[in-house]
Amino acid sequence: MKAKFITLEGTEGTGKSTNLEYIxxxxxxxxxxxxxxxxxxxxxxxxxLRELLLAPREENVDxxxxxxxxxxxxxxHLNALIRxxxxxxxxxxxxxxxxxxxxxxxxxxxxxxxxxxxLENLVQGSLRPDLTFVLDIDVEQGLARARERADLDRFExxxxxxxxxxxxxxHERVAAAPERYCVIDAGQSLDKVQADxxxxxxxxxxxx
Amino acid sequence: MKAKFITLEGTEGTGKSTNLEYIxxxxxxxxxxxxxxxxxxxxxxxxxLRELLLAPREENVDxxxxxxxxxxxxxxHLNALIRxxxxxxxxxxxxxxxxxxxxxxxxxxxxxxxxxxxLENLVQGSLRPDLTFVLDIDVEQGLARARERADLDRFExxxxxxxxxxxxxxHERVAAAPERYCVIDAGQSLDKVQADxxxxxxxxxxxx
Numbered sequence: 001m002k003a004k005f006i007t008l009e010g011t012e013g014t015g016k017s018t019n020l021e022y023i024x025x026x027x028x029x030x031x032x033x034x035x036x037x038x039x040x041x042x043x044x045x046x047x048x049l050r051e052l053l054l055a056p057r058e059e060n061v062d063x064x065x066x067x068x069x070x071x072x073x074x075x076x077h078l079n080a081l082i083r084x085x086x087x088x089x090x091x092x093x094x095x096x097x098x099x100x101x102x103x104x105x106x107x108x109x110x111x112x113x114x115x116x117x118x119l120e121n122l123v124q125g126s127l128r129p130d131l132t133f134v135l136d137i138d139v140e141q142g143l144a145r146a147r148e149r150a151d152l153d154r155f156e157x158x159x160x161x162x163x164x165x166x167x168x169x170x171h172e173r174v175a176a177a178p179e180r181y182c183v184i185d186a187g188q189s190l191d192k193v194q195a196d197x198x199x200x201x202x203x204x205x206x207x208x
Numbered sequence: 209m210k211a212k213f214i215t216l217e218g219t220e221g222t223g224k225s226t227n228l229e230y231i232x233x234x235x236x237x238x239x240x241x242x243x244x245x246x247x248x249x250x251x252x253x254x255x256x257l258r259e260l261l262l263a264p265r266e267e268n269v270d271x272x273x274x275x276x277x278x279x280x281x282x283x284x285h286l287n288a289l290i291r292x293x294x295x296x297x298x299x300x301x302x303x304x305x306x307x308x309x310x311x312x313x314x315x316x317x318x319x320x321x322x323x324x325x326x327l328e329n330l331v332q333g334s335l336r337p338d339l340t341f342v343l344d345i346d347v348e349q350g351l352a353r354a355r356e357r358a359d360l361d362r363f364e365x366x367x368x369x370x371x372x373x374x375x376x377x378x379h380e381r382v383a384a385a386p387e388r389y390c391v392i393d394a395g396q397s398l399d400k401v402q403a404d405x406x407x408x409x410x411x412x413x414x415x416x
Contacts, residue, residue: 044267048260049277052253059252064331065283069257072276079270115330122323123272 001208003086005127007097010135011167012156013142014186015193019135020095022194026201027091035085038095040070042077049073054153061154063109070101071119078124098124099132099173104155107169108162128180131204133197134170135186139163142186209416211294213335215305218343219375220364221350222394223401227343228303230402234409235299243293246303248278250285257281262361269362271317275324278309283331291335306332307340307381312363315377316370336388339412341405342378343394347371350394 008023010016020036027034040050049069074097085092098120105111139160146156174181182200186193216231218224228244235242248258257277282305293300306328313319347368354364382389390408394401 045260045265045269045273052256052260057253059284059288061253062283062287065253065280065287068276068280068283068327068331072273072280075270075273075276076267079273080267118326119276123276 003089003091004130004208005082005086006091006093007099007129007132008093008095008135009097009099009103009132009170010186011103011137011139011142011163011170013145013147014135014137015145015190016095016135018190019133019184019186019193019197020093022197023133023201024093026198027093027205030205032091033089034091034093035081036093036095037077037081039077039097039100040073042073042082042094043080046073046076046080049076054155056152056154056157063105063111066109067101067105067111067116067119070105071123074098075123078127083127094129097129097132099129099134099170102173103166103169107172108158108166110165130180132181133200134174134181134183135193136167136170136183137186139167211297211299212338212416213290213294213300213302215302215307215337215340216343217304217307217311217340217378218394219311219345219347219350219371219378221353221355222343222345223353223398224303224343226398227341227392227394227401227405228301230405231341231409232301234406235301235413238413240299241297242299242301243289244301244303245285245289247285247305247308248281250281250290250302251288254281254284254288257284262363264360264362264365271313271319274317275309275313275319275327278313279327279331282306286332286335302337305337305340307337307342307378310381311374311377315380316366316374318373338388340389341408342382342389342391343401344375344378344391345394347375 008016008020024034024036040053041047049072053066053069082092102113102116106113106116143160143163174183184193184196216224216228232242232244248261249255257280261274261277290300310321310324314321314324351368351371382391392401392404392408
């Protein structure tokens with residue numbers, strides 16, 4: 001079987017880290033060789049770009065500059081890590097990928113989806129995730145959870161209207177290609193979220 | 209008169225810093241308000257991107273990642289510094305700009321000129337320099353000069369064939385739109401280089 005590329009998406013406070021771990025364990029329990037990574041990041045250079053992107057700063061960051069930094073990190077991540085892993089038969093699970101760019105920079109910042117698509121094609125060629133989990137939660141509920149943590153990064157400091165647009169952006173992505181996505185209600189208890197994740201994943205793995 | 213945007217280009221060892229200073233003094237002596245800046249760089253974020261770009265590293269840097277980082281820095285530089293200056297009536301003199309991208313990433317790295325053009329249009333809209341000086345020198349002569357300096361950055365560590373392609377890339381740019389460029393023979397003595405620069409600049413300023 002060809003190695004699969006799975007991504008996990010969601011707004012703030014959806015329990016992404018915990019659920020990433022759950023998905024990882026589930027896949028590995030099936031005897032599959034798996035690389036877990038994240039965006040922006042995944043290689044030393046891409047992680048340095050992540051730091052620049054997330055750091056709160058005095059300077060107002062131009063939205064197009066932000067978009068190009070994200071795709072720069074993605075180009076590096078893909079060519080240095082993700083593609084070699086997939087070619088070697090290792091599955092890849094990434095904490096965020098290009099759907100996040102459509103949601104945060106497209107819907108959130110209001111950048112052109114057409115420009116994002118051009119960059120996606122430039123950087124990825126035809127590569128797309130095989131399966132994407134979207135952890136979905138009411139924005140206020142999610143932010144209340146996320147803000148229990150200490151230091152907020154440059155994105156976490158945005159207003160509620162930004163995150164409402166981001167959530168809407170994820171919904172648009174799902175609506176446009178529902179066969180690739182699995183939306184999970186992350187407003188439930190963690191047990192229920194993981195029961196849903198486990199069931200969906202088992203079903204999907206059976207179909208592969 | 210509308211504020212002008214002037215750029216200075218050249219491969220390694222053309223005396224770019226010294227000649228930038230000379231051009232600056234010449235323009236300011238004409239009573240013109242001038243901002244001097246550089247690429248990649250010019251704002252705190254763009255200077256951080258410059259550091260990531262120039263740092264020698266173990267990791268092999270993907271050419272598309274490099275290209276996108278350069279345009280990210282440019283988007284920030286343009287929107288935070290260059291456009292506001294020009295709109296306020298201040299002339300801008302930049303040590304390198306998009307011609308360097310066509311030369312280094314296009315001709316040097318072999319990336320598609322069409323892709324560079326798309327990014328140029330995305331980031332700059334219709335903004336192009338009004339005048340570009342290209343300091344031109346025999347590659348071996350230039351490298352011999354440049355390598356008298358201590359630490360070489362990631363670009364300066366490239367092979368001669370890379371710099372030959374870069375020089376050729378500048379020549380292609382000039383050939384495609386000669387009215388915007390002024391090529392200076394930087395293989396001459398500094399006095400002669402600056403005499404040529406001064407004469408060309410005085411002539412151009414008269415025409416504005």
